[in-house]
Amino acid sequence: MNETTKILTIQDLSCFGQCSITVALPVVSAFGIETAVLPSAVLSTHTSGFTDYTVRDLTDDLPDIRKHWESEGIYFDAVYTGFIASAEQMDYIKDIIDSRLKDGGNVFVDPAMADFGEFYNGFDQDFADRMGELCKLGDYILPNTTEACFILHRPWKEHFTKEEMIEMAEELQNFTKRYVILKGYQNDSNEMGMIVLDKKTSSIEIVYNDKIDYVSHGTGDVFASSFVGSVMVGKSPVQAAKIAGEFTKKAVEKTIGDKKHKYGVKFEQAIPELQDLLKTF
Template sequence: MSKNVLAVHDISCIGRCSLTVALPIISSFGVETRLLPTALLSTHTGGFTGFTYLDLTDEMRKILEAWEPLKLSFDSIYSGFMASAEQIDVLKGIIREYKTKKNVSVVDPVMADNGELYGVFDADFVKKMAELIPFADVLTPNITEACLLTDTAYREVQDAEFIAELIGKLREKGAKSVVLTGVTYVAGEVGIAVSEENAEIKTYFARQISGSYHGTGDVFGSVLTAKLVAGEELFEAAKTAVAFVIESIKATPETADKRYGVEFEQVLASKKF
């Protein structure tokens, strides 16, 4: 029997991100993707204007109620964009219900990047998102999100001491394993810092490709989750996810409108991973 992931993300109809990324990528690794949409948007919120936005909190509750007689189980619960603070409580309930010693919860606290909180969220949402930290077996914030969650001043360029301090603060809030993305020690390189329970921090860097590409965090998280479900060790899974993101950026023409995300489909078609 194939393994499966419950992906709790929004559906952005245009712009490669969230479930339109998670479904094809996770499935490509031979893992069934089960969906629980948090919102329906005409496009994602980055760079587009006039987008439609439908909060699906009520429908999520109806779906979860309909699932109860099915006695479902999941090999991973992988969450991303939450449409409201109320949905965070719904997600906490999902993890309480379906979390076991054998499966893995991966929480991406999607709410900010490049030193700024996304416009659809406020300070109260940040506090609510912090409540999810103890519910994650693997927490995958970018640097901006980690700083917001720990009330730490954002730094565009970091060092090992700063990263250790940041992860330490996340641990104080209940974090188990942490995968920090967007880590930059020197100009021209970007990577990850991975810390498992009671283990030293490991870093991995790659050459930074210029430009801002929407949806790469969702690409990273989807590959990471799929590899973890397949039994890969966390640091190796994170390195694979970095490599996949880099290949996806390389596959995207320089002239392409970056709002539409990276052409990860070309990477899937190449069968490199």
């Protein structure tokens, strides 16, 4: 029997609210991939729409966790990073990637730190610069336009032309080993697009999905997690972007109309459709 593929995801654990680890663990696992977790912090809820939430930073725990894994001979086929609690954690995470990733393994970096032109609470340009350095370890990086602009020190705006998106993706080649997946392009047909750039071949492809006028916390995590799972079961980055875009859209569609569900999207109800998406693309 072949050894099971193992992925480590490093991001925060929000005890309530659909984001970060509570998305990554079930979604990546749904691809038949063993998924280990390393929480960067534990929060009572996520930070969008909630007040007085509790936060416990786990920076001090990271070195000892790595040492224990080393003593147990634990390695991973891929490392997938999301929300990182502090700039100080970057060096520990780099050490974990260097020591616990198998030879030839993949690194996926979702630089989850900003959206709609603004940093998440507690982050700043210095953090973005450190995140840019972490991205350089990534075989795949998955920024939205805001995160790309902060990494590149470019001004953000609500709408970018196709030419501007491609230009940003080309600049982001300096922050990845191989692939850039730049999210957030909207064309004149009201479709949402992702720029998929292959640094090795200089090829660029735009993947489109129908736009849904619904904004929710956690959709970036749904996209990133289903992208990671798709790549790890053998899909190309373009195919993975199509699957992730469609899966995210289905999760949003299952959430629209439920006014009480404002803390995420009902991605769990879309998981049974993942196998159909894998066969379609």
